[in-house]
Amino acid sequence: MYWTLLASICARKTGANGVLRMSVIEHAPEVAQKKAVQEITKEPGTRNIVQMLIDAGHPLGQTMRDLADQVQIPERSTFLVGLAAFSSAALMTYRVTRHYSDSLLPLGLFVIVEQKPGARKSAIFNGTHKPVRDCYAEINKKRSRELAKQRTKIESIKLGLRNKEPGVTRNQLQNAIENLEALPLPLTVHATDATTAALDLHCLIPNKGAYSLASDEQALLDTLFGLNYGAKGGNKPNIAAILHGFDGGHVSNLRAGREGYSGEIAGSICCFAQAGSIDTILRISNGTGLAERFLIASEPSLLGKRKFTGKICDMTPYQTACRRLIARQGRDGGAECCNYLHFNPEGADMLFAAAEEMEPLLLDGARYSSDLISGLVSKLDTHASKIAALLHLYAHYCQDVIGGEDKPAPSTINPEWLRIAIEITKEQIEAYHAKLMDMALIGRPGEWQTIIDYLDGKGGKSNRVVLENALRKKDLYKGRARLRAVIEDMASHGYLNIKDTMIYLS
Numbered sequence: 001m002y003w004t005l006l007a008s009i010c011a012r013k014t015g016a017n018g019v020l021r022m023s024v025i026e027h028a029p030e031v032a033q034k035k036a037v038q039e040i041t042k043e044p045g046t047r048n049i050v051q052m053l054i055d056a057g058h059p060l061g062q063t064m065r066d067l068a069d070q071v072q073i074p075e076r077s078t079f080l081v082g083l084a085a086f087s088s089a090a091l092m093t094y095r096v097t098r099h100y101s102d103s104l105l106p107l108g109l110f111v112i113v114e115q116k117p118g119a120r121k122s123a124i125f126n127g128t129h130k131p132v133r134d135c136y137a138e139i140n141k142k143r144s145r146e147l148a149k150q151r152t153k154i155e156s157i158k159l160g161l162r163n164k165e166p167g168v169t170r171n172q173l174q175n176a177i178e179n180l181e182a183l184p185l186p187l188t189v190h191a192t193d194a195t196t197a198a199l200d201l202h203c204l205i206p207n208k209g210a211y212s213l214a215s216d217e218q219a220l221l222d223t224l225f226g227l228n229y230g231a232k233g234g235n236k237p238n239i240a241a242i243l244h245g246f247d248g249g250h251v252s253n254l255r256a257g258r259e260g261y262s263g264e265i266a267g268s269i270c271c272f273a274q275a276g277s278i279d280t281i282l283r284i285s286n287g288t289g290l291a292e293r294f295l296i297a298s299e300p301s302l303l304g305k306r307k308f309t310g311k312i313c314d315m316t317p318y319q320t321a322c323r324r325l326i327a328r329q330g331r332d333g334g335a336e337c338c339n340y341l342h343f344n345p346e347g348a349d350m351l352f353a354a355a356e357e358m359e360p361l362l363l364d365g366a367r368y369s370s371d372l373i374s375g376l377v378s379k380l381d382t383h384a385s386k387i388a389a390l391l392h393l394y395a396h397y398c399q400d401v402i403g404g405e406d407k408p409a410p411s412t413i414n415p416e417w418l419r420i421a422i423e424i425t426k427e428q429i430e431a432y433h434a435k436l437m438d439m440a441l442i443g444r445p446g447e448w449q450t451i452i453d454y455l456d457g458k459g460g461k462s463n464r465v466v467l468e469n470a471l472r473k474k475d476l477y478k479g480r481a482r483l484r485a486v487i488e489d490m491a492s493h494g495y496l497n498i499k500d501t502m503i504y505l506s
Helices: 002-010 030-040 049-055 059-071 075-090 121-162 170-182 196-204 219-224 240-247 277-285 316-327 345-362 371-378 380-397 415-438 443-457 464-471 480-492
Strands: 094-097 104-106 110-114 210-215 250-252 262-264 266-273 294-298 339-341 461-463 496-499 502-505
Touching (some): 049 075, 059 121, 059 316, 059 380, 075 121, 075 210, 075 316, 110 277, 121 266, 196 210, 196 240, 240 250, 240 266, 277 294, 277 415, 316 380, 371 415, 443 480, 464 502, 480 496
Parallel strands (some): 094 339, 110 294, 210 266
Antiparallel strands (some): 250 262
16 A cells, blocks of 8 residues: 555656656556665666766776676676775775865775676676786785795894804894884785684784775675674674774774784775675664665676677776786885875865755655664765775776886876766665665665564554554654654554554554
């Protein structure tokens, strides 16, 4: 009944071309109506991210379209995975100055993309992540050789001291040990299965505060957030490093029995897995702000409709961008980078205007008022700043240098890339909203379903005061007043019967 009413209203909304959208969805099955309502309420012109990039002349757009066409996976999913991989290349190389202060924001993205088994996710994942891993493999080979050479020198000095060779002193040994300790360690990138405790020892310490996690399996999230061990018994993992790694915060991890990390941190996460990965993040967020740090995509699969033409995407520009970008990394790398980007006054004004545009939608009862999504909307400028910086870097570094000096990217971000980044972020907010609606975590369907589920568990009836005390603190209602309004709304539509102090399912 509810979807018929809502579909009847939404189906008459005016389209972008001024033509009334007639009520063709009114007679669709309930599931189809739900999908149609979500689609029809999205702002026209914000859905095709890749086309926006191509229209603006950004080189990443065509590369991601060609890769999506080759593998036959939807373009938006391909783009988000590709941008997340590129962000891991920028993680230890660049920062962007926030438009409202002099604080620095790391460029690592948190991304979760879902596709069905058999969709060839690995082809997209490896095609975009392998160029980054290959670059760091070369860095690690060089670092390992330097460490091995210094260790050999130390052993040689020790042998000389034991044999009492002339000219060999303990000062030489001490200096050699200090030189060894000063050498940078091999970097850990794209960890596929790590606990939050392991981040300290194997990522944050050798990477000087940086971590990058990437996998095409949901096991990445299950292990990271303790879903494989003890979470039900209260032994929940400490996700401070995950939360602070998004915006370059400071952590000081003191642990008995093992070394902890203290300092600024920066992270990137990419999980390209089966359905359920996004649900995992949304359900475990639990007021921590975790979910609002992620960009998501859960597009319909092309399975059964794929056309394999044999066309091969030329990934050379993408590989070049990763190679040139990582080459600009400082000797030590880590979370405290030495290359900075910033917005000019026009860019800063664009970010302020975008935030102001979204502000009314955060009012109680407005589209994004729920605590489950208001945090993401409030982070529009943060997400857009990261995306704009990455687009800016890619546009510069994807061009190969033939002779001459390999110049760094201009420090001022192109306002055109920021404009697109803002639109991409708005589209992501709407995709997030649609996912919450699908899960009945927000909106009228969620408000109703929560009450229905509660009453189902109580044999179809409950004392009204008992029900209100049980549900009033949920994010959906934000208090007793809203909950009572929802109960009355359901009763007026025939879903509930209210008799004296009791509430019954109809």
